[in-house]
Amino acid sequence: MIDARGLTKRYGRTLAVNDLSFTVRSGRVTGFLGPNGAGKSTTMRMILGLDRPTAGEVRIGRKRYVDLTDPMRHVGALLDAKWVHPNRSARAHLRWLAAANRLPDRRVDEVLDIVGLTDAAHRRAGGFSLGMAQRLGIAGALLGDPGVMLFDEPVNGLDPEGILWIRRLMHRLADEGRTVFVSSHLLSEMAVTASDLVVIGRGRLIAQTTTAAFTDQASGATVRVRGPEPHRLLAVLTAGGLAVNEVPASDAGPAAFTVHDVTTEAVGELAGAAGLVLHELAAQRGSLEEAFLRLTGQDVEYRAGTGGNATPSGKPAAADYPEPAGYSEPASGVVWEAETSWPA
Numbered sequence: 001m002i003d004a005r006g007l008t009k010r011y012g013r014t015l016a017v018n019d020l021s022f023t024v025r026s027g028r029v030t031g032f033l034g035p036n037g038a039g040k041s042t043t044m045r046m047i048l049g050l051d052r053p054t055a056g057e058v059r060i061g062r063k064r065y066v067d068l069t070d071p072m073r074h075v076g077a078l079l080d081a082k083w084v085h086p087n088r089s090a091r092a093h094l095r096w097l098a099a100a101n102r103l104p105d106r107r108v109d110e111v112l113d114i115v116g117l118t119d120a121a122h123r124r125a126g127g128f129s130l131g132m133a134q135r136l137g138i139a140g141a142l143l144g145d146p147g148v149m150l151f152d153e154p155v156n157g158l159d160p161e162g163i164l165w166i167r168r169l170m171h172r173l174a175d176e177g178r179t180v181f182v183s184s185h186l187l188s189e190m191a192v193t194a195s196d197l198v199v200i201g202r203g204r205l206i207a208q209t210t211t212a213a214f215t216d217q218a219s220g221a222t223v224r225v226r227g228p229e230p231h232r233l234l235a236v237l238t239a240g241g242l243a244v245n246e247v248p249a250s251d252a253g254p255a256a257f258t259v260h261d262v263t264t265e266a267v268g269e270l271a272g273a274a275g276l277v278l279h280e281l282a283a284q285r286g287s288l289e290e291a292f293l294r295l296t297g298q299d300v301e302y303r304a305g306t307g308g309n310a311t312p313s314g315k316p317a318a319a320d321y322p323e324p325a326g327y328s329e330p331a332s333g334v335v336w337e338a339e340t341s342w343p344a
């Protein structure tokens with residue numbers, strides 16, 4: 001278990017982490033979600049004792065990192081996969097790590113096997129692809145058989161096979177009863193990886209909830225619908241008390257309606273009761289990302305052009321964040337621990 005209470009980190013004028021409190025449970029994969037610059041890496045460094053909190057504290061089990069004896073037996077982390085001596089073999093790197101931390105040599109072959117590097121064990125680590133370097137980094141993190149594992153943006157730069165592999169590994173580690181805490185700025189990735197979420201924006205907690213509750217809340221929000229009788233369809237939807245927007249025809253597709261705060265089931269049943277044919281009925285793709293945007297205030301990574309096709313810009317976050325739009329009342333069962341608007 002990881003328990004953060006009032007965790008705060010200031011770098012000069014930047015408040016990187018601001019009074020952050022959350023709990024990460026064992027036996028689950030918990031996603032640590034937030035836009036770039038939200039404070040995820042800083043928080044992870046504080047969990048690992050690599051950065052000193054300005055205020056507050058974080059505990060692993062019941063102890064602070066600095067009070068752990070043999071920390072590698074308690075916590076393993078993948079922060080920067082490229083941190084290996086380039087001329088050492090994978091095996092030599094791990095043996096050196098094991099020796100430095102008084103861990104048995106036989107554990108090296110076990111972790112090489114777990115991460116699928118047995119056949120590459122004698123190759124120079126400096127020649128490894130990013131995917132192999134990630135595996136080696138994870139092997140190092142697993143050396144002490146720790147109960148708590150931290151992964152900071154592990155899928156960045158990986159190919160689809162590597163992403164799938166890491167996702168499966170994290171599930172397996174959680175199934176073994178470990179605490180798995182993985183950061184990402186990609187909601188779509190967390191939606192399929194994590195069962196719990198800690199969502200932050202600008203260093204503050206936005207939500208601590210289950211992924212299911214978060215995605216239900218978000219993806220049920222907007223439905224796209226289209227049929228051969230648009231006037232009747234519009235009349236039926238508005239008569240049903242729904243908020244409807246018209247989407248004009250564009251390169252992205254023919255004219256349609258978007259209906260807000262509704263499920264596809266409800267729209268389909270309304271249309272069916274009126275005897276209306278539908279040519280399209282879909283939960284709006286990207287609405288998860290939109291919900292995330294609304295919650296976190298702003299994220300350049302997801303800023304769409306027009307039409308809602310999010311295109312990663314890769315640019316740094318803007319200096320000023322606009323006030324986020326207010327977010328509708330949470331569904332029951334969702335634990336929202338943060339306010340919905342930023343302090344002035």
Ligand SMILES: Nc1ncnc2c1ncn2[C@@H]1O[C@H](COP(=O)(O)OP(=O)(O)O)[C@@H](O)[C@H]1O
Nearest residue numbers: 011014016034035036037038039040041042043
């Ligand atoms: N060592 C540092 N010195 C100064 N500012 C930092 C340092 N590390 C991070 N920051 C700032 O703290 C904020 C949070 O950064 P970070 O924790 O890396 O966010 P994330 O991992 O969510 O992208 C950013 O504004 C970043 O520029």
Ligand SMILES: [Mg+2]
Nearest residue numbers: 040041042153
């Ligand atoms: Mg980071």
